[in-house]
Amino acid sequence: MIDKTIGTPAEAVSCIGDGAVVMIGGFGEAGSPVELVHALIDQGTGNLTAINNNTGNGEVGLAALIGNGQVRKMICSYPRSSHSKLFPDRYRAGEIELELVPQGTLAERIRAGGAGIPAFYTPTAVGTPLAEGKEVRQLDGHPYLLERWLKADFALVRCETADRVGNLTYNKTARNFGPLMCMAAKTTIVQARRVVEPGEIDPEHVVTPGIFVDRIVEVPEPLHESRLVAEGRRYP
Amino acid sequence: MIDKTIGTPAEAVSCIGDGAVVMIGGFGEAGSPVELVHALIDQGTGNLTAINNNTGNGEVGLAALIGNGQVRKMICSYPRSSHSKLFPDRYRAGEIELELVPQGTLAERIRAGGAGIPAFYTPTAVGTPLAEGKEVRQLDGHPYLLERWLKADFALVRCETADRVGNLTYNKTARNFGPLMCMAAKTTIVQARRVVEPGEIDPEHVVTPGIFVDRIVEVPEPLHESRLVAEGRRYP
Amino acid sequence: MTQKAHTAAGWSREQMAARAAQDIPDGSYVNLGIGIPELVAQFVPEGRVFIYHTENGLLGMGPPPPPGSEDPELINAGKKPVTTVPGASFFHHADSFTMIRGGHIDVCVLGAMQVSASGDLANWSTGAPDAIPAVGGAMDLVAGVDSIFVITKHVAKTGEPKIVESCTYPLTGRGVVSRIYTDLAVIDVTPRGLRLLELAPGMSLEEVRRKTGAPLQTTS
């Protein structure tokens, strides 16, 4: 039988090497795979390109990964946070590269990466500074930008329930980028609040089919970033 | 309160006029909105462009709509059926136009129509007769075809359960093109086996969010095309 | 037309939000930006129902939860805790922006740093060299939603007009704004420029014109 579970976050991320492109799920703290990111911090992997909607919270999770100097380039839509100065400080110091992408274009580029669509046209950002250097094409009399797919070597995603063959469900707005990133990475590593046997998730309710998932680690009580931030905690 | 239900299939399709572009859900008979299509036959609306993966079964549903001369143009991936000669006869007689689209490209074009993506590149059909007349572009050293979005005036879709605000779930492989067509039509008309109150479908299990649905008609015991075909039935 | 030279109070934040809510049709799918636009949800006119969309994956967003019952995995685009209403649905980000980019959202209410006479919007960056640029979903919203309403103070804290001939801040989108609700007036963006729809109580056309950086037409 296929069993994609793996013992610990440390084992789960051990395949990630220096220079990897890593998609990290979550919108704010909702869906943030904190334990997997902390394992990546423990491991010290550097020179990463990280893809996430934001740049993390406080001094934990993705923010701590950035603060620790492990991220060379950030691809995101909204790198400001009222709770974290780690990205802004590094950015102003010229220590991290930023590719700013409108949120919907970011989502669509990741989906395109997973769907084998190398490029698409979109009306978003036409006529703005984010269109600079991009092809503009008139279609039916309207201008559109050409955008390229985004793929990654790894995706780190947090879900609610996983079965052993990799089918996933999510919790409320923690779904956000998870299903897209699972599709767009060569190796998808998931932390699940609960791991169940195949068949326990109704086939009609599966959000991410198992074909998009490679490694699953159970983290029954994941840390809440907002609580860590409120407590002034930092990682490590 | 919002209530998108409507009394009968006849009332539901009464807004469809001659010359409309109509997406019709279903793959084979699975998900075929038979009662809505039969209402369209009763209504006699003509000069339609129909979009479906196939061209119908036997002499009922979409096949009957075609046989009745109401369809001017068919956009589909697989217009052959061992059970129906209505499309082939009209096609050979030059009475119906055919736009043949690979199945995955058809699905993606419909999704693009719903998603506001006017065009995309795909590897599918490169170097084949279906690439004729289409732009080929090299990206990262590989050739891709440019494909345009597909939109419709109306979508006719069959689902399992609908709530009054238009959230839908489907049944097994009857899901197929339904969720995509709901997104890509100006007006989406759904026949549901069961209509429930808002809140009765778990927000995590909604497949088509209500924003994509305009009219819902309850058809508790829809006809099975395969049974009608086996019985040699024809419509009307 | 003459009136007192000193500035009248004009509309409050809540009054601006309530005024904007009046122009949203019953049954609309609505996306509200962060800040004053969020207040619109408190002023749904009697007899109407709006369905709120938040771009992080929820349709059918309800009001904030009572203190103590927040769920960190049920938040809005501003990352604040929210609730769901009956008939809500959750979906991923690509589906969420399908709703936006595909033209399925009826009305979006946004804040602004500048709006131009031709409906250009600037609301994501001052363009200052040390600013951290952050765009979020604003560019997708203005590109995909037909009716873009802006709620903003009429002038900046510095006293400079926010409604201008041409934006000096980096653009969010070109020709995208339909209507502007300020503390002083309601203004339509038309193909022939800005048109005054309504003055706040006690406000004079003269004063509003003086505080507006572009010509302002009236129907009279």
Add this chain to the structure above:
Amino acid sequence: MTQKAHTAAGWSREQMAARAAQDIPDGSYVNLGIGIPELVAQFVPEGRVFIYHTENGLLGMGPPPPPGSEDPELINAGKKPVTTVPGASFFHHADSFTMIRGGHIDVCVLGAMQVSASGDLANWSTGAPDAIPAVGGAMDLVAGVDSIFVITKHVAKTGEPKIVESCTYPLTGRGVVSRIYTDLAVIDVTPRGLRLLELAPGMSLEEVRRKTGAPLQTTS
């Protein structure tokens, strides 16, 4: 090398399918075309698990149901009734072809009308003027799946080779086929042309070469 001139029986349809199944790695996600490829599911080698995908929206497809328990809304791409295995999932057509086009399916087994020495596949149309052209998902599968296996009779009913220098029928895809399983042989498509991997019992290289419309190399 000399052998009897008359044709030996070669492999049956079932034997061809079983032989192809031997080359599918454990844990593979597999899409099976209509016809002989469907038989592959009956010959999963001991100790291996394959997960079957059908492009009409099911991953984890199981065998046909017992007569009388068919569900017209649970069918495969050939529109025949199927079942699900534990761990199955349903999804819509765009997600299904994301799996195909995005390179997530490991192996696809298809039928063929013609295969060329460079791996071109023709399997959707004779190009005859009165034919009803019907492509289904074949072009998507060959464009998106890395390992395309073809199972086909070595020659057409007319006796003409189906493995040819260059296809005369309309193409499904260019340079897409990895390996060909016929009733007479197993043949690899390599950058330097066709290479014989295995002969059916009692089959001679000479005979296979005679029935193949393109040069056939051997490792020896």
